[in-house]
Amino acid sequence: QQPVQSPQAVILREGEDAVINCSSSKALYSVHWYRQKHGEAPVFLMILLKGGEQKGHEKISASFNEKKQQSSLYLTASQLSYSGTYFCGTEEHQGGKLIFGQGTELSVKP
């Protein structure tokens, strides 16, 4: 079952913060986050596992609330290079298929 992302789109000025949410109606084993720039393939950002943790990648971090089956991606002090479409992907069990949400389009303006 496809996870649900919100918001669908967000526009920021450089230096502003954003939060992208991902939720599932199913119990999850892991949540992945990817970013896709226009005309390019999606690129991995991070993965959060059941029983884990909040992870960070420079000014981009994420959390996973396994009780609520929700994950959030936090982008702080956004840069122009953060623009793109962000996808969360979920696995219901270890070794299971990876299903993506519909994406959140992020635009960072100067």
Next chain:
Amino acid sequence: GAGVSQSPSNKVTEKGKDVELRCDPISGHTALYWYRQSLGQGLEFLIYFQGNSAPDKSGLPSDRFSAERTGGSVSTLTIQRTQQEDSAVYLCASSLSFAWQGLQNTEAFFGQGTRLTVV
């Protein structure tokens, strides 16, 4: 190879013709996925191969779509009797398998995709 390779990068075909799209995953990756991305849309799951297990075909939109993976490596997605609504970018991804290799932190690597246009 260094990354996931897909061919052709672009394909224009006439409605009703069959097409084959190829994916060459990263060597050693046991998991292989096919996704479809229509213009401005999300990543629609099509099919998932995991080692020697039977593939998960639950995302294939119709019986015109089929896929195979030979020798646990190269995969071919075949679309028969193409329709205009099949026009999209078809993305392939591969990853090391969590379950098979006891790994916890792996990622899916995507190819550049095949842009299919049905006219």
